[in-house]
Every structure is written in structure tokens, then in C-alpha cells.
Amino acid sequence: MSGAEVGRLLAANLLRALAVVLAALAPAFLLDGFSVLGTHLTWLCVCSVCVAALNIILHLVLKPNQSPKRRSFAHKISRFLKCCIYFFMSCILFHAIIVLYGAPLIELVTETFLFAVLLSTYTTLQCLCLLGPNIQAWIRVFSKNGAMSIWESSLQITSMCSILGAWLGAFPIPLDWDRPWQVWPISCSLGATFGYMAGLIIAPLWIHWNRKQLTYKSR
Numbered sequence: 001m002s003g004a005e006v007g008r009l010l011a012a013n014l015l016r017a018l019a020v021v022l023a024a025l026a027p028a029f030l031l032d033g034f035s036v037l038g039t040h041l042t043w044l045c046v047c048s049v050c051v052a053a054l055n056i057i058l059h060l061v062l063k064p065n066q067s068p069k070r071r072s073f074a075h076k077i078s079r080f081l082k083c084c085i086y087f088f089m090s091c092i093l094f095h096a097i098i099v100l101y102g103a104p105l106i107e108l109v110t111e112t113f114l115f116a117v118l119l120s121t122y123t124t125l126q127c128l129c130l131l132g133p134n135i136q137a138w139i140r141v142f143s144k145n146g147a148m149s150i151w152e153s154s155l156q157i158t159s160m161c162s163i164l165g166a167w168l169g170a171f172p173i174p175l176d177w178d179r180p181w182q183v184w185p186i187s188c189s190l191g192a193t194f195g196y197m198a199g200l201i202i203a204p205l206w207i208h209w210n211r212k213q214l215t216y217k218s219r
Contacts, residue, residue, distance in 0.1 A: 006208050009150055012058050013158075013200035019054040020197055023047040036190075037180050044114040044189060048121045055121075059129040064151040082133035090124035091116045098185075101170070108184055115166075115185040115192075122162040122196045126155050150207050153214070157206065158199035165195020 023046045027034045036043045071079075094116035099105050103112045130151055131137040140146040147153040169191020173182055181187050207214065 005150060006204055006211070008062060009154055009207070010204040012062060013154065013204055015058065016051065016054060017197045017200045019050045020047060020193060023050040037186060040183075040186050040189070041111065041114055044118050047193070048114075048118050052121050052125055055125055055129050064130060064149065079132060083128045086128060086133045087120060087124055090120040094119045103184065111185050115189050118189055119162065119166060119192055122192060123159040126158065130155055150204075150214075153207055154199075154203035157203040158196060161195040161199030161202065162192050163195070165198070166192035168195075 024036050024043065027042070027046050031039070031042065033039065034042060091113065095113050098112055098116060127138050127141075131141065140148075141152045141155060142159075147156055166188050169188040172179075172187050173184065175182070181190065
């Protein structure tokens with residue numbers, strides 16, 4: 001593991017965090033009345049699009065898990081379509097899980113689904129960019145000692161931090177504080193976002209501090 005590789009990971013993660021910040025600030029100059037709390041649904045869409053676009057661009061530029069084999073154009077199209085299907089299925093699955101955890105089933109369905117899209121962007125999209133539509137690789141990465149590169153270790157940390165942040169964000173909702181950010185799903189989506197950004201910073205730092213203990217072996 002080289003210091004340059006850790007530096008590339010840190011730079012990529014800082015760009016991802018910057019994309020989230022810009023998604024919260026930049027639209028205010030283009031859209032009248034835009035705010036993260038006041039127009040939360042718009043922010044969910046903007047943030048998901050910005051993070052997704054940057055993740056895809058970084059994957060194409062950095063190519064952290066590039067296969068040595070040359071793939072045909074038909075294979076690339078098939079892979080892209082599978083990734084789109086997997087991402088949509090992830091949104092549906094997250095939506096169902098969120099409802100099972102207490103979100104409204106019929107009311108606020110748009111809010112719940114867009115929150116599921118945001119969670120999928122923070123977690124599933126990264127898996128698709130790094131590992132492709134390979135469920136076995138996903139299971140390996142999220143199993144104990146399953147990561148085979150610093151990029152996969154970062155994927156573990158950011159995904160877990162995003163989901164943990166979303167879970168912690170649900171705690172203030174039932175409290176009778178009557179704050180604007182307690183409206184569903186603002187606190188959960190903000191919790192997921194803060195968790196995602198924390199994971200982006202924690203991952204390269206943790207890898208740097210533990211680089212002597214980390215040994216990645218090909219499987």
C-alpha cells in the first residue's frame with residue numbers, strides 16, 4: 001500500500017464531500033427560495049444527482065478496480081443496464097426497509113422514496129462503481145476482512161457511516177420540540193449525509209493510521 005494511493009483516496013473523498021456542500025449551497029444562487037430545510041425534496045434530488053455524477057466521473061478517471069481484460073462494447077452496455085437495474089432495486093429495497101422501520105406507508109411516499117434514493121446514492125452507487133453488478137463481490141467486501149484494497153475499505157466505512165447516520169437521524173423525529181428539521185425525512189437524510197461525509201474523512205485517516213496492519217491479499 002503506497003502513500004500516493006492513500007493520497008488519491010483522500011483527494012477523491014474530499015471531492016465527494018465538496019459535492020455535498022455545493023449541492024447545499026450552489027442551488028440557492030439559481031433557484032428562488034431554495035434551502036435544505038425549506039425545499040428539502042429539491043435538495044434531495046440535487047444532492048443525489050451531484051454525488052452520483054461525481055462518483056461516476058471519479059470512477060472513470062481513477063479506475064481503482066480496472067480489470068486487465070478488455071471488454072466488448074456489448075458487455076459494457078449490458079453491465080451499464082444491470083447497474084441501472086440494481087440501483088433501482090436498491091431504491092425499492094431501501095424504501096421498503098424504511099417503511100418497515102416506521103415511515104408512513106401511503107402518506108409522504110415521495111419523501112420516503114427520495115430519501116431511499118439518497119441512501120442508495122451514498123451506498124449502492126459506490127458499490128456499483130467499484131465492484132460492478134456482482135453480488136458475490138459485495139458480500140465479500142462487507143464480510144469480515146473481506147476488503148482487498150483501500151478503496152474497498154473506504155467503501156465499507158462510508159456505507160456503514162451513511163446508514164448509521166440515517167438511523168441516528170430518526171431519533172429526534174418523535175420528540176415534541178416542534179423544530180422544522182423534525183419533519184420527515186429531514187433529520188434522517190441530514191443524518192445520512194453527515195454520516196456519509198464523516199465516513200469520507202474517517203476512511204483515509206483510518207487507513208493511513210493502520211496501514212502497517214492492513215494486508216490486502218488477492219482472492
